[in-house]
Amino acid sequence: MGEQWKPFPSDDRYEVSDLGRVRRVSTGRVRRPVALKNGYLTVLLSNGSNDRKLYYIHRMVYETFVGPIPDGMHVRHGPNGQSDNRLSELRMGTVRENIADKKRDGTEPTGAARWSAKLTDAEVEAIRCRRGEPYRRLAAEFGVSTTTIGRVVRGECYPVEAVAA
Numbered sequence: 001m002g003e004q005w006k007p008f009p010s011d012d013r014y015e016v017s018d019l020g021r022v023r024r025v026s027t028g029r030v031r032r033p034v035a036l037k038n039g040y041l042t043v044l045l046s047n048g049s050n051d052r053k054l055y056y057i058h059r060m061v062y063e064t065f066v067g068p069i070p071d072g073m074h075v076r077h078g079p080n081g082q083s084d085n086r087l088s089e090l091r092m093g094t095v096r097e098n099i100a101d102k103k104r105d106g107t108e109p110t111g112a113a114r115w116s117a118k119l120t121d122a123e124v125e126a127i128r129c130r131r132g133e134p135y136r137r138l139a140a141e142f143g144v145s146t147t148t149i150g151r152v153v154r155g156e157c158y159p160v161e162a163v164a165a
Helices: 057-065 095-105 121-129 135-142 146-154 160-164
Strands: 005-008 011-017 022-024 041-046 052-056 074-076 091-093
Touching: 005 057, 011 057, 041 057, 052 057, 057 074, 074 095, 091 095, 121 135, 121 146, 135 146
Parallel strands: none
Antiparallel strands: 005 011, 011 022, 041 052, 074 091
16 A cells, blocks of 8 residues: 555645655645754644744654644654654654653664763763862863763763763
8 A cells, every 4th residue: 555645634735644754735745854953853834924833743644644642642753763754653652651662772862972962972081080070160161060060970971881982
């Protein structure tokens, strides 16, 4: 069976496919997805005027083919990670289940590879080598909070294995 298209419930001027593609009904043009810094694929849809709205493609696919996403629930991706938005790879779940999936599948970046990382692996190593220096001085030098410095020194963030690799 080929690709299936259905109207997007939030805006019937667009259709969403079970393969994770989005197109405008009037032109049939498939929208080009844009990856955010956090790795999720998105599309920017126009409402006809100058207003545009950013949508996460995995949520569009789920809402179009399955139904509304209840508050507090997440759409989980399969083992191929956030770039695979096919309906067959999406599941509903809790935040905890989503995190467990990422750890199991090896799709959760750690340390400096995380999209939200404030420090490079070299900076983390430098901080750990200077253990014993005042956190306030290190925090000012590296542009992070004293809490972050403490967590780096104790290995609570930026895992030692990730930095050593």
